Amino acid sequence: MTEPNLALWSDDPARVDLLSFDAVAKTVADALLDEALDPVALGLSGSWGSGKTTVLGLVAEELEQRGTPSSKVLIIQTDPWRYDPATGAKESLIAEVLGALADEVDRSETKTDKAKKLLGRLVKRIDWAKAIKLAATSSLTLQIPSFDKLVELVKPKAGDEDSVRGLDAFRDEFAELMQSDDLKHVQAVVVLVDDLDRCLPATVVESLEAMRLFLAVPKMSFVIAADEERVADAIRTRFATTRRSDESDLDQHDPATLYLHKIVQTTIPLPALSHFDTQAYLLLLQLQATAAAEHLSALIDRCVQIRRDGGTVDDIGAIDGLAMEDELAFASRLTPLLYEKLSGNPRYIKRFLNDLRVRQSVASRRGITLDPSVVAKLMTLEALMKPEFKLLLGWFAKGEMRNQLDRLEDEAGRPAPTDTAPDADPPTNSDDTDNGDSTARPRRGGRRTLEPPTAATTSGQFTQAMVRWAKLVPPLRGLDLSPYLTLAAGFAGVTLIDESLPERLRDIAANLLSDSKRESASVTDGELEKLGAGDTADLLRHIGRTLRDQPSKQKAGVNAIFRILHCQPEADSDARDALLMLPPSEITIATPMQFKSDEPAKIWSVLTTWKEKVREGAVKRAIESKIKQRGGS
Structure with a gap:
């Protein structure tokens, strides 16, 4: 058996849109450039691993394509999860925006002094705010004035018109900067905020406050990619409120949700993968590393059209120069369970495929010569159906696995082949009825004919989930699974002990x-x-x-x-x-x-x-x- 190529899929945002997320990205771009919504903050909501970061990248590409030199869309990508907690999320976000604007002013053909002076004042304000934040966190060890006295330093002195202490009047000066001649060529500044749902509650609230209280001026737009419910939970924690809205309460009156909706005008949910999406995604991921760029592009376009038409994977058909029968069979085989067990989450699907490749590689290097499709079926049980996999290991430990798998396949409506030379086990002693060792078990070899199809029995011996798994191809009847299960038990930390054998x-x-x-x-x-x-x-x-x-x-x-x-x-x-x-x-x-x-x-x-x-x-x-x-x- 050839050792499998251990090429794993990266968890980084996808550079190629395999899931038609461009439809979401274009919708977001339309809203961001709608003058009637200026300024605007949009939510892009989805669970972890649903593809939010990938969509943000597509939004950035779409906005860049729509901009022109005389009507530019300035894109700022930020990740509050990476902010220095000692500095403060509010100050860090504002500083990133000011830094990007300063670079744009430097590139401006107008080059007036007004914008530079406004930037200088705004930077000083944010620097003062950072200084106060740092001083507050270190006042116990550095023997500096108390925090109350430090706050007084931020307040402008009476009659001092040039004071730039603190963030007072920041928004007015920021709005003036955005309308300056040096930024006239910028039609919109779009801040793409990622991973806010990963942050501590204080960071979440401060980041939202920075957007709403200081940066929400004309020509400013925000896209906040986060699981909306996790953000609301952070707000509840920050403000010590535990009340959640009832699912039947369509108005959603709990304070955390109201707070969030005051800042985010509307949220665009990122849809989970459908059954077809899951199947197409599995197919495209497998071919991404091996197919020629033009063939992969043609396949992606075909999948996009099928989504629009409401078709199935059967409608993909053939693509000249692209062999994909094996990959399509693999995708079709695993889609039902992956779609259900992984809730249509792209990251979880990639993680499953990575785990599968690692296991196949280790198994191959251990001399385990099972067909990759068999390993995939066992991995499905191991990764997605842990109680059932533990049951399988229990059968294996007690020496009941082959008999139980035979019965399981019978119940799944997959009868054993009948050989010209019968291969049933002989009857055992009358007193040896344990685990049905006397059950006839046709073996491999000889000319085979399948028994007439019969409906799966309903003995109740196996769970519906187990029977459903047994229906996956390939069948496992008669295969020596022991080397793989021994390896899998080691990975799982399970000790294989036949408890029916006296100690x-x-x-x-x-x-x-x-x-x-x-x-x-x-x-x-x-x-x-x-x-x-x-x-x-x-x-x-x-x-x-x-x-x-x-x-x-x-x-x-x-x-x-x-x-x-x-x-x-x-x-x-x-x-x-x-x-x-x-x-x-x-x-x-x-x-x-x-x-x-x-x-x-x-x-x-x-x-x-x-x-x-x-x-x-x-x-x-x-x-x-x-x-x-x-x-x-």
Whole structure:
């Protein structure tokens, strides 16, 4: 198996619009440049990972395209989450805006002194505010005047018209700057505010106050990308109010919401991905790194048209030069669960794909040769359905996995194939009914025909979620999942213990099944001879289940069965049943060679059973040769 390429998807804002977010971006741009809304503050609301930052980038691109040298849109991107808390969010936001305006004034062809003087006064005001903020936080250690006295320094002195202390009169001077000749060519200044919902309550409120109280003058616009409810929660915390509006209260009268709506005129919600969006996104993400730019662009355009027409993924059709059957099958396979479990969140989808690639890479380097689609199906259970995955690990620990998966696939309406040579397990002892080990389980090999389709049963043994997961392709019946599940259990910190096996037998079982000769030899014949009949039966049943679920352990497992049998000859029936739990399709050539001519008749009957079940080939010839050595037919 070729080791998968570990190319992960970045969590940075997307540079290519894969989800038709341009429709939202253009709507935002229209509102920002509407003279009737000047000034305006818009909200762009969505949960974390919904694509808000990507949309802000698209808004910036759209505004730049609409601007001209004589009617420029000046774009300022800011992130209050990165502000220095010692300086203050209000002062930091104002300083960023003034810095951008100062650069624009320097580039202006008019170059009057008025704008520069206004900027100088405004900068001094904000510097004074920063100084007060810093002084207040350090007054205890620097032995400077008390905070009350520092506040007095901010107030203008009586009769001092040139005083620039504090933020008094800031808004009037700022409005005058915006209308100055040096900024006449600027039709709008748009401040794109990101990650406000990640900030502490004080930062949230101060940032909003800066926009509303100091910067909301003609030609100024704001887009606040944040989860609106998280921002409202921060306001509630800041002002010590816990009242939320009732869902039935359409007026939303709680103080925090009213406060926010006083600043933000309207909020544009960022829609979660639809079923088609999720499917198309999975397809486009896979092809983004490998498809030629022109092919990817054509596919994106096709998806955009399908969204407008209300079509499905079947309408994508073929694109000349682009092979995407495998990627489309993968997307179709995973979309139902990802759409539901990840709530249409682009970031969560990318994270799932990254986790999947990491797991496939680690599995490959551990020599686990499962098909990537099988790993994807198991990862879906592991990442999105944790209780069900824990149940699967429990089956695996108890050696019940293959039987349970067979039953699960039956209940999912996916019956086992029927071989020309039946491959059912033989009946076990009448007293061995635990976990249905006597259930017939058709195996791989030979010519197969599917049984007529039947509706899924409703035994109630499995949850609906588990049955739904089982319906995902590919089917897992007959596959050796043990190496992957062992790895997954290690990642999850889960200890695989068969709790049905008495604790006094667990060390003996682990050592007997070890690939280490030293560990297997640590179990002495004396210990095995002292086992009671019940313990011997439990131990053999555990080894048999291990052979069934972990065929890679068959050399150690078969050897362990023979060791126990030689120490406990009367356990020949249990030993026979344990050997018959090994799936015939998994038998290696070495296994029949472990049978000795003096084994009891019940043990030799195992070879006769296997002979009827295995395909023609080297293994069957080895079984037939062993039978002839004993004089059988």
